[in-house]
Amino acid sequence: MEVIPAIDILAGRCVRLYQGDYQQSQVFSDNPLEMALQWQSLGAPRLHLVDLDGAREGNPVNLEVIAKIVKSLNIPVQVGGGLRNREAVERLLDLGVARVILGTVAVENPELMQQLCEAYPGKIAVGIDARNGKVATRGWLQTSSLDAVQLAKQIPPTAAAIIYTDITKDGTLEGPNIPSLREMAEAVDIPIIASGGVSSLTDILCIASLEPLGVTGVIVGKALYSGKLSLPEAVKAVGNSRIQDLPPNTSAFA
Numbered sequence: 001m002e003v004i005p006a007i008d009i010l011a012g013r014c015v016r017l018y019q020g021d022y023q024q025s026q027v028f029s030d031n032p033l034e035m036a037l038q039w040q041s042l043g044a045p046r047l048h049l050v051d052l053d054g055a056r057e058g059n060p061v062n063l064e065v066i067a068k069i070v071k072s073l074n075i076p077v078q079v080g081g082g083l084r085n086r087e088a089v090e091r092l093l094d095l096g097v098a099r100v101i102l103g104t105v106a107v108e109n110p111e112l113m114q115q116l117c118e119a120y121p122g123k124i125a126v127g128i129d130a131r132n133g134k135v136a137t138r139g140w141l142q143t144s145s146l147d148a149v150q151l152a153k154q155i156p157p158t159a160a161a162i163i164y165t166d167i168t169k170d171g172t173l174e175g176p177n178i179p180s181l182r183e184m185a186e187a188v189d190i191p192i193i194a195s196g197g198v199s200s201l202t203d204i205l206c207i208a209s210l211e212p213l214g215v216t217g218v219i220v221g222k223a224l225y226s227g228k229l230s231l232p233e234a235v236k237a238v239g240n241s242r243i244q245d246l247p248p249n250t251s252a253f254a
Contacts, residue, residue, distance in 0.1 A: 001208050001238045002046055002217035004078075004193070005039040005224055005231060007032050007069075009062045010052040028225040036069045036077075039224075042231045046098075047077045048163075048195075048219045054082025055103070060092065070096045080127050080163075084109075089116055093123060099160050103127040106155070107135055107146055114156055121158040125193070128152060131167045133180070148180070152188045161216065162188065165195040173199035173222055178206055185213035193217035204234050 007014050014029035029035045036047055049069065053061035059082045060066070070077050080101030083089050092100050099122075106113045106126050117124045129136045130148035152162055164184050166177040176197045185192045192215045194207050200223065207218045223229035 001211050001215065002193075003044070003204060003231065003234045003238055004046045004048045004217050004219045005044050006048040006050065006195075006219050006221035007035055007039075008050045008052050008221065009065055009081075012062065012065060015052070032065055033068050033072060036073055039231065040073050040075055043235045044075060044231060045235070046075055046217070047073065049077055049079045049081075051079065051081030055080070056082075058082050058084055058104075060088055063091070063095070066092070066097070067095045078125060080125075086112065086116065089120075089124075093120065099123055099125045101125045101127045101163060103129060106151060110154060117156045117158045122160045124159055125161045125163055126155050126159050127163045127165065128184075129165045129167055130180070136167055149184055149187045152184050152190070155188070155190055157190060159190055161191045161193050163193045163195055163219065165219075166197060168196075173197070173226070173228065175199055175203050176207060176218075178210075181207065181215065182210055182213065185210055185215050189214065191216040193219060195219040199223050199228055201229060201234060201237055204229070204237060208238050 009032050014032045014035045015026060039047060049066060051060050051062045066079055076098035078099035078101060079092055079097045080103060083100055083102055084105050089100050102113055102124060113126065128148050128151055133148055135146045135148055135151050155162060164181060166180060174197050176194055181194050194215055198204065198218060198220045204218060207215060220229060224231055
């Protein structure tokens with residue numbers, strides 16, 4: 001299982017939101033590239049980037065920053081936020097992004113989602129962001145009537161992964177929603193990446209216990225930035241460590 005650090009970009013800075021609320025953002029770095037290199041140096045197997053401006057505007061906004069990060073790293077980078085047409089998806093893939101993440105499109109234009117998953121097998125992940133079990137769209141600013149598990153069942157098998165986020169947990173450090181994560185993993189055969197609420201190594205190990213059901217990764221944000229969780233320790237705990245020579249309490253903010 002992969003432990004994947006998240007970098008959320010808002011106005012060119014690395015931030016974390018509380019429950020997806022743009023009015024409750026906390027800036028952790030003015031230099032997302034520097035942050036990305038730091039996570040790579042601490043053993044991240046993959047990086048998760050979200051263009052928050054893009055998610056709100058409906059088109060990628062922070063392309064220059066994303067391009068610099070992708071070019072500078074030697075680990076795969078997955079990117080989401082505002083990818084609502086084929087041109088935006090292809091633009092990111094041309095930059096060298098390993099996976100692009102579709103969110104709103106999966107709800108509002110499922111035919112395009114199907115087409116992109118077929119055209120770029122293994123390159124398209126689908127983000128399912130749920131609030132009380134219902135899928136949220138357009139940068140989490142709107143909540144649909146669509147059930148998260150129902151949407152998951154509509155995603156084609158050529159998708160690289162489903163990234164499942166419980167919005168009520170995101171940025172809260174209150175722990176992940178394990179029952180909902182289990183329900184989704186049992187409902188589909190597509191790999192699941194968990195996101196939202198992770199606060200400790202115990203949370204990481206709870207999610208890792210679902211690996212036999214197809215949970216292949218966990219995205220971690222605020223716990224890393226606040227120092228509550230050590231990336232090297234978490235990566236080592238799930239067994240894909242490349243950094244066994246680092247002390248177990250190493251963090252980006254030590």
